[in-house]
Amino acid sequence: MKLALIGFGQAGGKVVDQFLAYDSEIGGGFVEDAIAVNTATADLHGLENVPEDRRVLVGQARVNGHGVGADNELGAAVTETDIDEIQHAVDQVPTHELDAFLVVAGLGGGTGSGGAPVLAKHLRTIYTQPVYGLGLLPAMDEGGIYTLNAARSFQTFVREVDNLLVFDNDVWRSTGESVGDGYDRINREIVERFGLLFASGEVSDGDVVAESVVDSSEIINTLSSGGVSTIGYASESVGTSGDGLLSSFTGSTDDFDEGNATNRMTSLVRKATLGRLTLPCDVGSADRGLVVATGPPEYLNRKGVERGRQWLEDETGSMEIRGGDYPRADDTDVGAVVLLSGVTDVPRVKQLQQVAVEAKETTATVQANAEDEFAALVDTGGELDALF
Ligand code: GDP
Incomplete structure (x- = not known):
């Protein structure tokens, strides 16, 4: 599907930057346009792939290009004020070509x-295309303010978008990794999963026509449940060469066996669903689902996708599980992407909200105490007078 990507803030901009790189790497064709918005000049300068003329600085009158700290109320306020600046950039997007907007933050x-959330609300009042969000949750050890921000932003963002796709940094951290290296790796995981999904609806005429290619309308229909979505992905190397022939290291021609291909695909769908999701949840609570089989066309087995799809129907109890292929002739992996839409049983969100409420209460107490303590510090019991 053709997307206008809008990266908001540092993380949003970096992820959109990576989406651009991934789209050209796989020849995906899912990025119609990409814009980065920020209150910090330095963050916009740090981007590599978003064109200079697609970078929008907002809030200059209030923060002069220095960012808003972690003050998300200020972030919302300056966006409201400068929404025309962003709209000016969006005006350049060829929206007739577009299937949806994706706002990343x-x-x-x-x-x-x-x-x-402010931008999403604005876009929805203007355009007929769906506006999706991709929200990145902070790791738990980032601290109270980040958790509180995330819980409040989540609550607002999910209300203002047609569907909020979520990626939880906490689940994807590795120990012993620097923050920078960690984000590079995590961002790769993000763009691979979401990028494969979006690219799957974008098979062009020149590509091999698979048995049942996923269409962008199937992605849109799956996401039209609204609410919150999560993605699972599993892959396996099959080591084919670019022309689809078996390379020497795969060994056996059994790999082309129909039964093997069916079993492999079915088990990849299970692995994708039951493995690490971008946002862990109870799979049974999903409202809709989409199974996409990716890889060299000869490995995309209709029976395997169909079995995987049926299995997911049983797991979710939903009648709205779609399935299809995304053929990639040059790929050496065969994989399954599973989109679960409208999930409602998400312990991580409840945990985030609970910690946020505690953080809010603690902040209020600390502030009240600080005021009392400061009053006590300057109080001389009437022994001294201020100058004026
Ligand atoms: P903003 O510029 O004020 O919007 O704030 P940032 O985007 O810098 O940070 C917001 C949150 O995004 C942090 O709490 C981190 O959890 C997360 N974050 C920051 N950089 C990255 C990144 O490169 N990748 C990912 N996945 N998350 C990031």
Whole structure:
């Protein structure tokens, strides 16, 4: 499907930057346009792939290009004020070509956390295309303010978009990794999963026509449940060469066996669903689902996708599970992407909200105490007078 990507804040901009790189790497064709919005000049300069003329600085009158700290109320306020600046950039998007908007933001910070919901609301009043959000949840150890920001932003963002796709940084961290390296790796995981999904609806005429290619309308219908979505992905190397012939290291021609291909695909769908989701949840609570089989066309087995699809129907109890192929002739992996839409049993969101409420209460207590303590510090019991 053709998307206009809008990265809001530092994390949002970096992820959109990576989406651009991934789209050209796989020849996906899912990025119609990409815009980065920020209150911090330095963050916009740090981007590599978003064209300079698609970078929008907002809030200059209030923060002069220095960012909003982690103040997401300020992030929301400056976005409201400068919404015309963003609209000016969106005006350049060839919207007749577009299937949807995707607004990407880290929910724990200030700019993206506050600004992304404001922008989503604005876009929905103007355009007929769906506006999706991709929200990144902070890791639990980032601290109270990030958790509180994320919980409040989540609550607002999910209301203002047609569907909120969620990625939880907490689940994807590795120990012993620097923050920078960690984000590079995590961002790759993000763009691979979501990128494969979006590219799957974009098979062009020149590509091999598979048995049942996923269409962008199937992605849109799956996401039209609204609410919150999560993605699972599993892959396996099959080591084919670019022309689809078996390379020497795969060994056996059994790989082309119909039964093997069916079993492999069915088990990949299970692995994708029951493995690490971008947002862990009870799979049974999903309202809709989409199974996409990716890889060299000869490995995309209709029976395997159909069995996987049926299995997911049983797991979710939903009648709205779609399935299809995304053939990629040059790929050496065969994989399954599983989109679960409208999930409602998400312990991580409840945990985030609970910690946020506690953080809010603690902040209020600390503030009240600080005021009392400061009053006590300057109080001389009437022994001294201020100058004026
Ligand atoms: P903003 O610029 O004020 O919107 O704030 P940031 O985007 O810098 O940070 C918001 C949150 O995004 C942080 O709490 C992190 O959880 C997360 N974050 C920051 N950078 C990255 C990144 O490169 N990748 C991912 N996945 N998350 C990030």
